[in-house]
Amino acid sequence: xxxxxxxxxxxxxxxxxxxxxxxxxxxxxxxxxxxxxxxxxxxxxxxxxxxxxxxxxxxxxxxxxxxxxxxxxxxxxxxxxxxxxxxxxxxxxxxxxxxxxxxxxxxxxxxxxxxxxxxxxxxxxxxxxxxxxxxxxxxxxxxxxxxxxxxxxxxxxxxxxxxxxxxxxxxxxxxxxxxxxxxxxxxxxxxxxxxxxxxxxxxxxxxxxxxxxxxxxxxxxxxxxxxxxxxxxxxxxxxxxxxxxxxxxxxxxxxxxxxxxxxxxxxxxxxxxxxxxxxxxxxxxxxxxxxxxxxxxxxxxxxxxxxxxxxxxxxxxxxxxxxxxxxxxxxxxxxxxxxxxxxxxxxxxxxxxxxxxxxxxxxxxxxxxxxxxxxxxxxxxxxxxxxxxxxxxxxxxxxxxxxxxxxxxxxxxxxxxxxxxxxxxxxxxxx
Amino acid sequence: xxxxxxxxxxxxxxxxxxxxxxxxxxxxxxxxxxxxxxxxxxxxxxxxxxxxxxxxxxxxxxxxxxxxxxxxxxxxxxxxxxxxxxxxxxxxx
Numbered sequence: 001x002x003x004x005x006x007x008x009x010x011x012x013x014x015x016x017x018x019x020x021x022x023x024x025x026x027x028x029x030x031x032x033x034x035x036x037x038x039x040x041x042x043x044x045x046x047x048x049x050x051x052x053x054x055x056x057x058x059x060x061x062x063x064x065x066x067x068x069x070x071x072x073x074x075x076x077x078x079x080x081x082x083x084x085x086x087x088x089x090x091x092x093x094x095x096x097x098x099x100x101x102x103x104x105x106x107x108x109x110x111x112x113x114x115x116x117x118x119x120x121x122x123x124x125x126x127x128x129x130x131x132x133x134x135x136x137x138x139x140x141x142x143x144x145x146x147x148x149x150x151x152x153x154x155x156x157x158x159x160x161x162x163x164x165x166x167x168x169x170x171x172x173x174x175x176x177x178x179x180x181x182x183x184x185x186x187x188x189x190x191x192x193x194x195x196x197x198x199x200x201x202x203x204x205x206x207x208x209x210x211x212x213x214x215x216x217x218x219x220x221x222x223x224x225x226x227x228x229x230x231x232x233x234x235x236x237x238x239x240x241x242x243x244x245x246x247x248x249x250x251x252x253x254x255x256x257x258x259x260x261x262x263x264x265x266x267x268x269x270x271x272x273x274x275x276x277x278x279x280x281x282x283x284x285x286x287x288x289x290x291x292x293x294x295x296x297x298x299x300x301x302x303x304x305x306x307x308x309x310x311x312x313x314x315x316x317x318x319x320x321x322x323x324x325x326x327x328x329x330x331x332x333x334x335x336x337x338x339x340x341x342x343x344x345x346x347x348x349x350x351x352x353x354x355x356x357x358x359x360x361x362x363x364x365x366x367x368x369x370x371x372x373x374x375x376x377x378x379x380x381x382x383x384x385x386x387x388x389x390x391x392x393x394x395x396x397x398x399x400x401x402x403x404x405x406x407x408x409x410x411x412x413x414x415x416x417x418x419x420x421x422x423x424x425x426x427x428x429x430x431x
Numbered sequence: 432x433x434x435x436x437x438x439x440x441x442x443x444x445x446x447x448x449x450x451x452x453x454x455x456x457x458x459x460x461x462x463x464x465x466x467x468x469x470x471x472x473x474x475x476x477x478x479x480x481x482x483x484x485x486x487x488x489x490x491x492x493x494x495x496x497x498x499x500x501x502x503x504x505x506x507x508x509x510x511x512x513x514x515x516x517x518x519x520x521x522x523x524x
Binding site: 346377382410 | 477506
């Protein structure tokens with residue numbers, strides 16, 4: 001049975017909409033009446049870049065492409081300048097945007113794509129949001145990827161904060177479709193518009209990133225503009241700090257805060273927070289195993305990707321993946337303390353950039369902080385810190401320097417302090 | 432920038448790093464047991480030189496592989512660091 005047919009059966013007799021897009025309710029049956037002439041251009045095994053968002057036409061196209069055994073590359077207009085690079089890396093054959101379709105001629109044929117074609121299976125290509133180097137093209141076998149959604153689970157009214165090109169965004173969409181829930185999709189993703197949508201549509205689950213939650217705290221809109229319907233706020237894709245989580249828990253005592261841990265390379269893994277105010281989490285789920293090697297978390301997942309299309313295979317011979325996340329363990333729960341690549345070594349004393357950032361974020365007037373280790377010939381490395389003031393207000397450097405000097409051990413004190421904007425990408429992560 | 436100007440800048444930065452408690456002489460050592468500066472303070476002096484160079488339109492390179500190879504002589508005394516700073520300003524000019 002195809003995906004569209006299976007979902008049609010699940011939605012038979014369900015009256016509520018599956019999607020609220022730009023304040024318009026969309027029933028699942030509306031997807032079936034979508035005009036999908038673009039599909040005539042697609043053959044089984046084609047790599048298809050689908051540029052869109054969580055809009056009815058793009059969702060209908062996505063589902064039908066899966067049934068056609070295409071290898072789908074979901075992209076958003078936000079990353080348009082990178083599209084030529086993405087098309088090359090994913091070896092895209094066809095580009096679909098709305099009702100337009102075009103074919104790209106090329107001579108490439110990656111063995112992993114070829115493998116899917118031979119097996120007559122649909123695929124999915126996602127791109128890592130790597131801040132350094134080229135984004136990696138992550139290829140999944142969709143028949144494996146979709147398996148986890150077959151187990152029925154409760155579906156709450158969820159705002160799709162994460163995007164069409166992100167594993168978390170696709171996870172929310174597919175979870176909602178398989179479990180007959182409702183997903184609310186927005187075009188603008190400002191704090192104001194998201195909280196307004198939560199009120200208007202009585203949203204129950206809000207998936208976010210720590211960067212977004214820091215912006216929400218600073219906005220002055222919480223708790224007054226958070227509806228009583230909101231039960232769960234999830235956060236993931238980058239490291240959360242304890243002071244921000246504490247402030248959120250205090251401001252929104254009725255909301256359950258849950259950490260997520262998705263890595264596009266591994267598929268979705270199930271995560272359970274130790275408590276709403278704890279950064280410790282349990283990672284598991286069907287076919288998922290974890291272990292810690294030299295303080296770094298490694299994960300084995302049966303739903304892992306087939307491989308990268310433009311980089312070497314990152315798994316060891318037994319299928320374990322080094323997450324590069326430094327963790328501490330407590331009663332079977334892990335807490336991420338930083339990335340192993342964020343390790344700074346000053347004169348032989350090692351620490352994580354996040355420890356400096358955590359202290360900087362606790363200073364009144366600091367909205368965002370980024371600490372980096374810079375090489376020098378005297379101490380090996382030293383710390384340089386960039387901070388973004390709250391709400392564009394002026395921030396005097398000397399009192400902040402005095403505070404950092406008084407709070408941090410000497411080797412961790414930033415030797416250069418810059419005050420300025422810290423870029424936040426289209427996925428609400430610091431760049 | 433000539434050597435004297437560079438010397439004045441480096442002396443001021445070293446004195447500032449030592450909170451004005453010491454008068455920096457040309458022959459004052461910057462590294463080793465006899466130095467009044469600790470290594471982190473020396474890093475701060477170099478970063479300040481980077482900033483001054485930036486304001487004056489040249490790059491002060493003290494971290495590249497090429498710079499590292501001469502770092503032992505560059506950081507020997509106030510005078511050797513000033514000489515290197517002046518020289519780099521002239522090369523870039």
